[in-house]
Amino acid sequence: MKLKKIKLSGNQLVLIIAQIIVITLFSMLNSNYFTMTNLINILTAAALVGLVAVGHTYLIIELENDLCPGSLCAFIGVLSAIMVTNWGWSIWLALPVCMLVGGCVGLFNAFMVNQIHIEAFIATLVTQAIIRGFAYIICNGIPVPVADASFVWLGKSRMLGLPVSVWIMIAAFVIFGFILAKTKFGRSVYAIGGNPQAARLAGLNPKKIITISFFMMGVMCALGGVIYVARMQTGQPSANVNLEFDAITAVVLGGVSFSGGVGNMFGTVIGVLLIQSFNTGLTMVGVSSFWQYVARGALLLGALATDYLRKKNSEKKLLEISKQIG
Amino acid sequence: MADTLEFRHITKYFPGVKALNDVSFTAYSGEVLAFLGENGAGKSTLLKTLNGDYQPDEGQYLINGEEKHFKDPKEAIAAGVSVIYQERQILPELSVAENIFLGRMPTSHYGVINTSKANEDAQRIIDQFGLKMEASEKVKNLSIAYQQMVEIMKAYSRDNLKVICFDEPTASLSDTEIDSLFEIIKKLREEGKIIIYVSHRMSELSAITDKVAIFKDGHYITTLVTKEATEDQMIKLMVGRDLGSIYNNLDRNKEIGDVLLDVKGLSSDYVDDVSFQLHKGEVLGFSGLVGAGRTETMRAIIGADPMRGGTITLEGKKIHCHNPGDARKHGIVLVPEDRKTQGILSNLSVKGNINVSMLDQNANKFGVIDSRKETKVAEEGVRSFEIKTPNIDKKISELSGGNQQKCIVARWMATTPKVLILDEPTKGIDVGAKAEFYQMIMKFAKQGLGVILISSELPEIIGLSDRVIVMRARKVSGEVMRQDATEDKLLSLAMIR
Numbered sequence: 057m058k059l060k061k062i063k064l065s066g067n068q069l070v071l072i073i074a075q076i077i078v079i080t081l082f083s084m085l086n087s088n089y090f091t092m093t094n095l096i097n098i099l100t101a102a103a104l105v106g107l108v109a110v111g112h113t114y115l116i117i118e119l120e121n122d123l124c125p126g127s128l129c130a131f132i133g134v135l136s137a138i139m140v141t142n143w144g145w146s147i148w149l150a151l152p153v154c155m156l157v158g159g160c161v162g163l164f165n166a167f168m169v170n171q172i173h174i175e176a177f178i179a180t181l182v183t184q185a186i187i188r189g190f191a192y193i194i195c196n197g198i199p200v201p202v203a204d205a206s207f208v209w210l211g212k213s214r215m216l217g218l219p220v221s222v223w224i225m226i227a228a229f230v231i232f233g234f235i236l237a238k239t240k241f242g243r244s245v246y247a248i249g250g251n252p253q254a255a256r257l258a259g260l261n262p263k264k265i266i267t268i269s270f271f272m273m274g275v276m277c278a279l280g281g282v283i284y285v286a287r288m289q290t291g292q293p294s295a296n297v298n299l300e301f302d303a304i305t306a307v308v309l310g311g312v313s314f315s316g317g318v319g320n321m322f323g324t325v326i327g328v329l330l331i332q333s334f335n336t337g338l339t340m341v342g343v344s345s346f347w348q349y350v351a352r353g354a355l356l357l358g359a360l361a362t363d364y365l366r367k368k369n370s371e372k373k374l375l376e377i378s379k380q381i382g
Numbered sequence: 383m384a385d386t387l388e389f390r391h392i393t394k395y396f397p398g399v400k401a402l403n404d405v406s407f408t409a410y411s412g413e414v415l416a417f418l419g420e421n422g423a424g425k426s427t428l429l430k431t432l433n434g435d436y437q438p439d440e441g442q443y444l445i446n447g448e449e450k451h452f453k454d455p456k457e458a459i460a461a462g463v464s465v466i467y468q469e470r471q472i473l474p475e476l477s478v479a480e481n482i483f484l485g486r487m488p489t490s491h492y493g494v495i496n497t498s499k500a501n502e503d504a505q506r507i508i509d510q511f512g513l514k515m516e517a518s519e520k521v522k523n524l525s526i527a528y529q530q531m532v533e534i535m536k537a538y539s540r541d542n543l544k545v546i547c548f549d550e551p552t553a554s555l556s557d558t559e560i561d562s563l564f565e566i567i568k569k570l571r572e573e574g575k576i577i578i579y580v581s582h583r584m585s586e587l588s589a590i591t592d593k594v595a596i597f598k599d600g601h602y603i604t605t606l607v608t609k610e611a612t613e614d615q616m617i618k619l620m621v622g623r624d625l626g627s628i629y630n631n632l633d634r635n636k637e638i639g640d641v642l643l644d645v646k647g648l649s650s651d652y653v654d655d656v657s658f659q660l661h662k663g664e665v666l667g668f669s670g671l672v673g674a675g676r677t678e679t680m681r682a683i684i685g686a687d688p689m690r691g692g693t694i695t696l697e698g699k700k701i702h703c704h705n706p707g708d709a710r711k712h713g714i715v716l717v718p719e720d721r722k723t724q725g726i727l728s729n730l731s732v733k734g735n736i737n738v739s740m741l742d743q744n745a746n747k748f749g750v751i752d753s754r755k756e757t758k759v760a761e762e763g764v765r766s767f768e769i770k771t772p773n774i775d776k777k778i779s780e781l782s783g784g785n786q787q788k789c790i791v792a793r794w795m796a797t798t799p800k801v802l803i804l805d806e807p808t809k810g811i812d813v814g815a816k817a818e819f820y821q822m823i824m825k826f827a828k829q830g831l832g833v834i835l836i837s838s839e840l841p842e843i844i845g846l847s848d849r850v851i852v853m854r855a856r857k858v859s860g861e862v863m864r865q866d867a868t869e870d871k872l873l874s875l876a877m878i879r
Contacts, residue, residue, distance in 0.1 A: 239745065239748075239749045240741040240742070243738070243741055244741065246727075246730060247730065250729035251727050253724050254724050256686070256706060257706050257716060257724055260738070261705065317729030371397075373780075
């Protein structure tokens with residue numbers, strides 16, 4: 057295989073510079089920031105957001121969205137803890153079952169979007185509430201501890217110097233990045249995001265593509281939920297609030313546009329790293345969690361404004377070209 | 383003194399096309415000025431830049447010598463410029479009076495709406511117009527013609543109305559309704575309004591207009607006095623050159639083969655009992671008014687709309703397409719009418735657009751795309767359809783309209799179809815590109831494809847088709863062979879009697 061040079065768009069270059077600035081800034085404010093331990097901590101924390109962001113990359117390119125990952129991760133986390141701790145299942149049985157359950161929640165979202173024609177934003181808001189409810193219901197609101205060695209291995213142990221969870225995130229980025237960039241499915245994702253009507257008339261099946269993407273998102277959330285519990289060693293029904301918020305911010309920062317059809321997985325990788333180093337940095341320099349909410353909101357606003365400016369710019373460019381043609 | 387409306391150097395760009403090109407002329411009060419031009423000549427765009435719906439990129443408007451800039455239609459209306467569109471802009475659940483005084487309902491001191499005063503005022507206008515309707519009637523209960531009258535009265539009810547524009551107002555009216563519309567337009571003329579009247583119907587021009595401004599490809603050509611101009615003269619100016627010679631010089635396919643596609647009793651939610659046959663190597667025209675069911679017939683055939691009844695036979699085998707993907711596999715493909723909303727994928731490159739229907743062929747058994755195959759397909763498309771683009775990685779939205787359309791055709795021809803359906807393929811592309819398209823269609827027929835051509839331009843249908851199917855009100859109303867096809871004949875089959 058020939059290695060191709062990675063082409064960086066202007067936007068990705070800006071993000072990499074932003075990433076360097078963030079790291080430099082926090083390193084100056086706290087000498088513990090730019091250490092191997094902390095950088096690995098950042099990656100570990102990024103694993104969950106990263107997995108969810110993979111799903112969001114597909115969905116947002118398709119003009120869809122998903123607001124239930126936070127709830128779903130918490131629900132699956134509790135469920136996996138119950139399976140292993142209370143029912144005595146092996147994690148290697150619990151994990152695939154959980155991924156299947158997560159996938160089914162995704163299918164339910166796709167059903168609401170495709171068959172009942174509810175906007176994805178609202179449909180997944182519904183699921184968010186229902187699933188959060190079930191997260192509490194199945195454990196009566198009491199967190200479920202996890203002590204099983206192989207379960208904890210998932211969260212704690214390392215391979216080649218990096219935690220297992222980070223390897224899982226990297227694998228997800230690579231596999232789904234490849235699918236998005238190089239396969240029939242990926243091409244279809246961009247086509248239906250660019251113009252669903254035209255894509256359908258061109259012989260694609262938008263509903264099918266959207267259904268698969270929601271399913272995949274559910275599986276990713278389940279994987280993330282299990283990894284999170286493995287790290288925390290307890291299944292918390294109240295966990296992962298605002299997870300989708302961070303993931304969406306990362307994806308939009310990375311260059312996926314809310315007007316659909318635009319973006320790639322590499323951008324998402326940078327977006328995830330940026331947002332996680334930002335969040336961890338804020339905690340380390342002692343910004344209160346209350347203010348962190350404000351900062352996250354501001355970051356998303358910034359990302360959306362950038363998205364808008366990009367769109368505006370390309371429209372302007374189009375008109376310029378038209379003038380030349382005219 | 384007469385009021386004047388001056389258009390000064392109005393220029394407007396849309397992505398891929400210069401919709402208006404340095405348009406300058408003046409309209410005067412007390413006369414009805416027609417805008418005449420082909421589809422895409424810029425008439426409607428001009429109205430939209432006048433009333434603030436679009437902003438002109440260059441140039442300005444002057445009313446009585448005073449420069450005006452309208453940020454939106456609301457400002458234009460407040461300044462006395464109203465446009466009556468083809469699509470009704472009324473609120474069907476509200477009463478006639480509420481529609482007329484929308485946003486300006488008379489109120490009492492406490493801000494409570496005074497319905498009875500509104501009804502009285504509205505009734506006065508209705509009586510002035512000599513119409514038989516109640517001010518308190520809900521608009522949805524009125525006929526289409528009366529709904530349009532409500533819109534006119536809404537514009538008229540403003541004291542300062544200076545300019546009133548009609549965008550193809552008679553498109554959905556009956557003859558008697560048209561007469562009463564003309565009475566009202568005459569009344570407005572006598573009151574000294576500036577009246578602009580956009581229409582495609584030649585016969586109406588002499589009935590109602592005083593002058594005709596002619597447009598072609600975004601240019602203003604000239605203004606003629608209606609009484610002094612002949613129809614031929616106007617058509618010549620509007621088409622710009624004699625397309626007749628283009629049609630006559632086409633290299634037509636003379637060997638029409640066996641039946642390729644046999645549609646029997648096709649019904650969907652939008653068409654009833656449509657039957658026709660298409661032969662190999664034939665160009666089959668579909669004529670009819672907008673909304674007669676031509677596009678809908680094709681959508682049912684390719685499975686874009688569900689079929690409710692009937693059979694489709696392709697090369698002797700019965701087929702049923704559940705979605706456009708099925709139709710593609712059978713070799714039936716549609717180049718849709720609205721390039722922008724149904725054709726192009728504006729986020730993708732020329733290469734991506736051409737290849738979107740070739741994903742199966744370009745991928746290996748694991749679904750991984752071979753990008754060399756994609757490049758080959760795209761380069762071949764660009765070459766054989768002479769698509770003007772610097773390279774295949776150019777975004778499709780950056781090409782001109784005609785070249786975008788060629789990309790869509792290239793997309794479908796890459797799939798080696800048997801039946802090619804073209805829905806208004808030359809809409810909004812310039813005359814030069816049209817001629818190229820016509821030759822392309824003839825080439826397809828020679829290759830043995832069955833070509834279905836939907837077009838609202840009668841000369842195009844007559845000039846290209848071997849046979850013409852006319853549709854009227856969801857049904858096939860007639861079939862005309864090439865040698866018998868005249869505009870009159872097709873129109874009389876298309877018109878609702």
